[in-house]
Amino acid sequence: MFHLVEKLVEYFRTQMRTDPDMASAVAAIRTLLEFLRRDKGETILGLRESLKWATDCLTEVDSSVAVSSGGELFLRFISLTSLEHQDLSRCKKVMEERGELFLEKISLSRTKVAKLCHTFIKDGAKILTHSSSRVVLRVLEKAAAEKKRFTVYVTESQPDTAGKQMADALRRINVPVTVVLDAAVGYVLEKVDLVIVGAEGVVESGGIINKIGTYQMAVCSKAHNKPFYVVAESFKFVRLYPLNQQDVPDRFKYKADTLRTVSDLSDEHPMIDYTPPSLITLLFTDLGVLTPSAVSDELIKLYL
Amino acid sequence: SSILHIAAVVVSGTSVVVYMYTWCLSSSIHISAVVVSMFSTIICGFLFLLVVKRLPEHVQVDDPAVVKRLAKKLERQQIPLRSDYGYKVSLFSHLHQYSRKAPLTQQLSIPSTVIHPSIVRLGLQYSQGIVAGSNARSVALLHAFKQVIRDYTTPPNEELSRDLVNKLKPYISFLNQCRPLSASMGNAIKYIKKEISNIPSQCKEEEAKTKLLTCIDRYIEEKIVLAAKAISKYAIEKISDGDVILVYGCSSLVNNILCEAFEKSRKFRVIVVDSRPRLEGREALRRLVQRGISCTYVLISALSYILPEVSKVFLGAHALLANGYVMSRVGTSQIALVARTFNVPVLVCCETYKFCEKVQTDSFVSNELDDPDDLMVTRKGKTQLENWQDVSSLGLLNLVYDVTPPDFVDLVITDLGMIPCTSVPVVLRVKNLDQ
Numbered sequence: 001m002f003h004l005v006e007k008l009v010e011y012f013r014t015q016m017r018t019d020p021d022m023a024s025a026v027a028a029i030r031t032l033l034e035f036l037r038r039d040k041g042e043t044i045l046g047l048r049e050s051l052k053w054a055t056d057c058l059t060e061v062d063s064s065v066a067v068s069s070g071g072e073l074f075l076r077f078i079s080l081t082s083l084e085h086q087d088l089s090r091c092k093k094v095m096e097e098r099g100e101l102f103l104e105k106i107s108l109s110r111t112k113v114a115k116l117c118h119t120f121i122k123d124g125a126k127i128l129t130h131s132s133s134r135v136v137l138r139v140l141e142k143a144a145a146e147k148k149r150f151t152v153y154v155t156e157s158q159p160d161t162a163g164k165q166m167a168d169a170l171r172r173i174n175v176p177v178t179v180v181l182d183a184a185v186g187y188v189l190e191k192v193d194l195v196i197v198g199a200e201g202v203v204e205s206g207g208i209i210n211k212i213g214t215y216q217m218a219v220c221s222k223a224h225n226k227p228f229y230v231v232a233e234s235f236k237f238v239r240l241y242p243l244n245q246q247d248v249p250d251r252f253k254y255k256a257d258t259l260r261t262v263s264d265l266s267d268e269h270p271m272i273d274y275t276p277p278s279l280i281t282l283l284f285t286d287l288g289v290l291t292p293s294a295v296s297d298e299l300i301k302l303y304l
Numbered sequence: 305s306s307i308l309h310i311a312a313v314v315v316s317g318t319s320v321v322v323y324m325y326t327w328c329l330s331s332s333i334h335i336s337a338v339v340v341s342m343f344s345t346i347i348c349g350f351l352f353l354l355v356v357k358r359l360p361e362h363v364q365v366d367d368p369a370v371v372k373r374l375a376k377k378l379e380r381q382q383i384p385l386r387s388d389y390g391y392k393v394s395l396f397s398h399l400h401q402y403s404r405k406a407p408l409t410q411q412l413s414i415p416s417t418v419i420h421p422s423i424v425r426l427g428l429q430y431s432q433g434i435v436a437g438s439n440a441r442s443v444a445l446l447h448a449f450k451q452v453i454r455d456y457t458t459p460p461n462e463e464l465s466r467d468l469v470n471k472l473k474p475y476i477s478f479l480n481q482c483r484p485l486s487a488s489m490g491n492a493i494k495y496i497k498k499e500i501s502n503i504p505s506q507c508k509e510e511e512a513k514t515k516l517l518t519c520i521d522r523y524i525e526e527k528i529v530l531a532a533k534a535i536s537k538y539a540i541e542k543i544s545d546g547d548v549i550l551v552y553g554c555s556s557l558v559n560n561i562l563c564e565a566f567e568k569s570r571k572f573r574v575i576v577v578d579s580r581p582r583l584e585g586r587e588a589l590r591r592l593v594q595r596g597i598s599c600t601y602v603l604i605s606a607l608s609y610i611l612p613e614v615s616k617v618f619l620g621a622h623a624l625l626a627n628g629y630v631m632s633r634v635g636t637s638q639i640a641l642v643a644r645t646f647n648v649p650v651l652v653c654c655e656t657y658k659f660c661e662k663v664q665t666d667s668f669v670s671n672e673l674d675d676p677d678d679l680m681v682t683r684k685g686k687t688q689l690e691n692w693q694d695v696s697s698l699g700l701l702n703l704v705y706d707v708t709p710p711d712f713v714d715l716v717i718t719d720l721g722m723i724p725c726t727s728v729p730v731v732l733r734v735k736n737l738d739q
Contacts, residue, residue: 205715205724241722243542243616243649243714277724278711293726300723300730 008035008054009061021134025070025235026106028058032074033099036092044088051075063256065201065209065272069238073302077102109233109286110135114142117196117231117284125150126192128185128221131157131211132166133198135231139284144173151176153188157211159269182213189224199232201252202285204241204299206277206292208232209252212270215245218279227281234287237299242274362670363484366397378481381474383419384412386481390676393699400484401673404432408482422451423475427482438622438658439528439556442488445479446520449496453516457509464512465503472497484672487623487631487660495523527657531719532557535653536564538717539618542651547572547615550643552604553633554584554591555620557653562618563595573597575614579604579635581678581702604635611646621654626732627663628710628725630654634703637667640712649714652725656718659732667706676700 011034015027035054041047055071078095113135121127121143127150129136143150152170156179157163163179170177180188189195195217199208208214208230221228242248251259253270262268277292284290287298364370365388378385389403408414408431414424426448429435435444449472456471458464476493479485485493499519503512539561543549549572551558562574574592576599578585585601592599602610617639623631630636630652643650664670679700680689692698710725720731 204722241715243651244647246544247542293724296724296727297730300727300734 005057008057012058012061023066023070023110023134023233023235024062024064025066025233026103028055028062028067028070029074029099029103029106029235031058032071033096033103036078036099037096039092042088044091047088047092048075051078059251060256060260063251063254063259065238065240065252066236068252069201070235072239073235073237074099074102076302106233106235106286109235110138112286113231113233113284114138116289117229118143118146118148120194120229121148121150122193123148123150125194126153127151128153128155128188128192128195128217129166130155130163130197130214130217132162132169133231135198135233136196137166137169139196139231140170140175141173144175151178153178153180153192155180155182155185155213155217157213158182162211182216185213185217186220189220189226192226194227194229195221196229196231199230199236200272201238201240202230202232202236202283202295203238203274204296206280206283206295207242208275208280208283209238209240209242209248209272210275212273215273215275215279218275222279228279229282229284230280231284234285234298234302237295237302239299245274248272248274362398363400364398365400378477381418381477382415383474383478383481384414386412390693391699392673393701395668396671396673396701396703399671399673402431402483402675403677404675405677407432412481414478418474419478420448420452420455420475422448423478427479430479430483437554437556438486438488439655441486442492442657443524443528445489446492446496446524450517450520453513453520456513463505464507464509465501465505468500469497472500487662488658491657491660492523496520527655531655531657532560534719535655535717536561538722539651539653540565540568540570542616542715542717542722543570543572545571548575548613549573550575550577550611550614550617550639550648551588552577552585552617552619552636552639553579553582554588555653557655558618558620559588559591561653562592562597566595566597573599575600575602575610577602577604577607577610577635577639580681581674582633584633604638607639607642608646611642611648614643614646614648617643617648617650619650619652621652621658622705623662624652624654624659624716624725624728625664625707626659626661626729627665628728629664630708630710630713630716630725631664631705632708634667634706637706637708637712640708644712650712651715651717652708652713653717656720656731656735659728659735661732664707665709667703671706672704674702674704676702678702 008031012027012031015022015030016024032051032054036047036051039047039050041050052075055068055075058071059068078098117139121139125148127140129152131154140150140152152175154163154166154170154177167177167179197208197210197214197217199210201209203209218228240249250265253272254265254268255271258268277295280292282289282291283295290298375385386402388401390401392399392401408428416424426435426444429444430441435441452472452475453468456468458467472493476485496516499516503515507515535557543565547570549562551562551574565572574597576585576589576592578601580603589599589601600610619630619632619636619639621630621632625631640650662670676692676699679702680687680692682688689700692700713725716723716725716728718731723731
């Protein structure tokens with residue numbers, strides 16, 4: 001069993017390495033699909049169990065919300081198949097086909113999101129964004145391709161200074177960008193017209209889980225009456241319902257190796273925070289432009 | 305009314321023809337023709353007004369025409385009309401206000417041939433407040449209907465599916481007179497009526513009766529008992545060790561959740577908030593303390609004092625409306641408002657059978673007025689407000705329900721899962737698809 005875990009993790013890491021632009025959830029789903037292909041189980045129930053176990057293994061490697069939600073969605077997607085066909089080999093074939101279809105669909109999701117969102121960026125706009133998000137980058141690339149002129153403020157986003165990577169990527173497409181301190185968000189907000197952030201997970205209430213510092217930015221933009229937009233693909237929708245910051249499970253708050261090595265988490269700093277739906281104006285997803293209350297509607301359609 | 309419809313259509317048709325005829329004559333438009341066509345359109349307008357479909361009546365006690373219609377309907381069903389009591393505050397004068405001083409049998413003469421005795425007993429229990437709480441009232445109603453079905457025999461040349469529904473109508477009017485029906489009772493009655501009308505005509509009477517009885521048992525089992533178990537399962541995930549939970553009044557569902565959580569060894573303490581005149585919190589307090597849960601008891605006036613200690617608020621609901629508003633015991637919206645100000649999460653627990661298609665944005669349009677004499681309190685031998693009826697400018701208001709907007713509610717826990725308050729219409733739509 002142990003070498004199976006190793007092979008799984010190795011495959012996952014290879015996927016992430018070969019295409020750094022791919023979302024971690026997509027890599028997880030690819031890995032699960034490969035696992036499904038190589039699985040030698042005899043029963044459908046055994047298959048489900050082993051897939052669940054594989055998802056747990058992957059969550060231990062990369063404890064982001066997206067991996068967990070992607071895995072759950074994949075499981076959901078294929079378990080609907082298992083109800084239709086009784087024969088295991090046929091079932092597996094249909095599952096593989098559907099898995100491929102699912103992967104194809106979600107690889108197009110970022111383009112769809114960019115197409116919906118770039119119209120909200122007007123000529124001469126000043127945009128504030130947080131940390132490094134590949135979806136936001138795609139949106140800004142599309143807006144630049146549409147010959148719109150805009151400037152971007154990126155927060156540095158400690159502790160991993162991911163904001164600098166975002167700034168480099170934007171400079172490469174000739175967008176004027178300024179890196180600001182996390183503490184300067186309130187200062188900069190009077191200059192900006194809109195705030196766009198990505199999300200690691202979208203929860204049932206319509207709120208989002210994202211890099212720490214997002215909640216602060218949302219509260220400040222509410223106080224300044226600036227629109228706060230979130231861009232996320234639909235596979236990031238997760239069946240979680242946090243009531244406040246404390247309610248987010250620990251397994252998402254900290255990095256995977258922190259959870260493994262450190263016993264007392266009260267000294268550790270969380271990497272993510274929860275932004276409640278009342279602070280979000282609109283969510284741009286490949287299912288369309290949604291208000292936070294419509295997210296629950298979509299989730300019910302996906303999961304029920 | 306269909307004859308009137310046809311007549312209206314015919315008259316309007318002829319008037320249109322006359323118009324066209326005069327228009328075609330173009331040069332000489334006879335004034336008489338124009339007058340005739342105008343007259344005919346006015347007449348068919350009147351006819352349409354007479355036959356237009358009326359919306360189901362809301363309670364409108366201050367409109368004498370509506371009261372007369374209600375009285376005629378009750379007379380037709382041979383149900384006595386209960387008279388209102390006391391001076392009503394003007395904003396709520398469209399609602400009924402009944403007195404509980406004299407028992408119902410002294411106020412009305414209830415014809416025992418028309419109304420089944422178990423329904424009479426149920427009506428008395430409702431009017432005196434012996435059976436209170438939305439789950440308890442629905443279950444009691446369903447048990448009484450089971451007894452009615454057991455004692456029912458189809459008259460000759462009648463079909464069970466139509467006759468039984470007609471038999472139930474006067475019972476429902478009677479129960480409405482004793483105490484206005486709750487949303488959960490309304491949904492239960494709709495379900496029973498649907499089940500009865502779906503009985504195939506070739507079904508034998510005994511078979512049909514057993515089928516109906518099992519349907520009712522299944523409804524109670526699924527929608528109330530099992531739903532409570534499912535809701536406790538979800539709610540217990542939200543209770544963590546060290547929590548201080550605030551509850552208001554006595555909700556059977558919330559008490560159930562807290563007792564289950566205590567069984568699963570969660571460490572928490574409860575603050576029970578209570579209000580006059582019902583003082584239902586005392587019953588909740590009794591039930592929780594019996595299980596060994598450490599509780600604090602305050603009145604609602606101490607709410608802002610106690611809220612900084614609270615980590616979560618659990619509220620029960622009487623009904624969840626289609627626009628996401630929560631209808632519950634009066635005082636609930638106050639608790640939700642103050643909890644929101646203190647940033648304390650508010651969780652509402654409600655079974656899906658209490659979801660109703662009504663839309664309400666305020667507590668005035670549709671509510672219930674309880675006996676105003678309940679507000680009189682006797683302390684140290686002196687009764688305050690004893691002679692309130694003599695003071696012409698004084699009105700006592702004893703409201704039963706109020707409506708909480710969805711912005712104050714963080715989470716609704718139902719048997720289908722945890723949903724935000726704005727997703728109630730989605731659940732209603734999904735349920736309608738299932739049916």
